Amino acid sequence: MEKRLANWGNYPAISCDESSFSQEEQVQDFISSHSSIIARGNGRCYGDASLAHHSVSTLKYDKVLAFDTVNGVFECQSGITLDQILEIIVPQGWFLPVTPGTKFITVGGAVASDVHGKNHHVDGSFSGHITEMDVITGNKETITCSAEKEPDLFWATCGGMGLTGIITRVKFDLKKIETAYIHQKQIKAKNLEHLIQLFEEYKAYTYSMAWIDCLQKGDAFGRGILIVGEHARPEELNAQQSKMPLQLADKRKLSVPFNLPSFALNTLTVKAFNWLYYAKNTKQEIDNVIPYEPFFYPLDAILHWNRGYGKAGFVQYQFVLPLEKKEGLVAILRRISDKGWGSFLAVLKVFGVQESLISFPMEGYTLALDFPVRKGLFEFLDELDELVLQYGGRLYLSKDARMKKDIFWNSYPNARKFADIVKTYNSSGLFRSVQSDRLLLTE
Amino acid sequence: MPVVLILGAGSDMAVAIARQFAGKKYDIQLAARNVASLAALEQDVKIRYGVAASSHAFDATDFGSHPAFYQSLPVKPDITICVFGYLGAQEKAQSDWTEAARIIHTNYTGAVSILNIVAEDYAARGAGTIVGISSVAGERGRQSNYIYGSAKAGFTAYLSGLRNRLFHKGVHVLSVQPGFVYTRMTENLPLPPLLTAQPQQVAKDVFNAVKAKKNVIYTKWFWRYIMLIIKSIPEAIFKKLKL
8 A cells, every 4th residue: 555654854755655564474575576675674774774665674673582581682573672672681691782763773784884883892783693594585585694604795794774675684692781871971061072092991991972053153062971881890889779680661652643844943942952051060970770662762752852843854964984084074063053053853873893794883982863844955965965075985875865876876886886786686676775775776 | 461362464464463563561372374474473473572472373264273273272361362364355356256255254243253252251251342343334234345344244243242241240342433444445445544544553452441441443433323324315316335
């Protein structure tokens, strides 16, 4: 049945015929009866990576297949979401090896985007923890792959945005924890220079990221808050927390019930929000123990926060620049700050070294911010793209909804090799999305 | 641990019901024609909820196999939930007896066949709960799905009579009348979002109704009133409507 479908940014929205499956044979039937499809999980990528006229939802393919509670190995079908996995593993003393800033993504999506988290500089991206997975490729064959077995397929599937086929089963290693709490520190930085210095100073922490108020100018340009943390040890918990150290956090949620009018988030309100966010930390440094949920998933507490940007939707712009191109970060941030088209939230993180085929992360600075869709925005972002390219950086495909094809081909060094592997497993261009067509990855 | 038998465990609604009961620490017996297809769900409820689970081959339309199937269960269930059903294609069934028979035998005859056996056991034990997932389609025949609807109507009447009989034996019979539900069975139908339930909602309603020993529930709840209105339309007018 045709319906309007959009991902988290509500842009673009297309007319789509979506089917689901709960058994593997049903996927094979679906492949046989369609000439083009793309797998879609929980729709939490921001742009058009999982949009196509025929999409196949993995959400009903969500069974847990095995959980080794001794060695911390988890095996599941691809449509299960990370929040469901956390409910199962945390009480047993295990945690996700890598998690992005929302737990409402599927495991299949985590692989296809090769997601990163606050611990990238220590633990790398999600792909580094996969022991094996199954992918149904263009000829309906289910292929089991890993870094050792069928490595071409494996590496083209990690971060490959679903273009090698439909990921059906994933087995990955978990991280041992003693409590469901995080010992966090929040340190105020008076400007960007200070913030980058703090990143260096606190790099021994497993988890780190910073929030930047990108509307600040002058001496306070790039002021923000560095947030670092470690899984709390039992002796760090207070009496209340110690009663049930692996207990899940409270589940009450707020929700934005409908799309806010687009004027709700303007320069003034964003400035006010950013000021409040910065000022709420009255002390220079906060040091406390909190449940893992608000630490990793602050925005998940507000369901449908994307509706805050109104009906026109928004794009999240996330790029990475090499470590030695700090001046590029300054230049781009200045352009954003001067433009004043604002951002609800800008997040800065330092990535560690990563060698991969098509995954987004590489050693350097990554900045992510939201732009409500408006007239002139895409021209402005095209200008930013040129700067990113000039400084040797690239954009995150999971956030992308509008990048021009040349930017992609010139910024991802392995683009050609990736496209060739995709052709091997997806020779008829069966798996294709609005994004892959736009970037000419599936000609 | 009380045990729940789910007949027709391959459907989306059955998955939701299995997880709902397992989440409340019931052991789960899954039964469907293709027993291999149940392996993943069996593991899933075991790992997620720490309950015992098992899978069993059961073909609703192979009536002769039903006594042996029930006999072979390792433990007799405390609650039996009859979830299987087949929507079929109305237009095809109008002229193709194979399709019509499949609709009738899956939704009605097969259900009567297996529940007769379960009812005998529960009556003898003087305990147990039988849940039948019927449909609001059984409350008034409409041109768009009256073969399915009439089979469900038969099933609804069966459950009502069974409840009447088994009440005196201490056995609880619950009839569930779902309206529209988002499942693979209906994913190609344009369903009105406000009137359509998620399988999880149906599962929760079933669980609560079992606990509260309800007789008949509608899910979503307001379908009771929608059907009241639909049933009150005089036949002279109803027959002219395109429903």
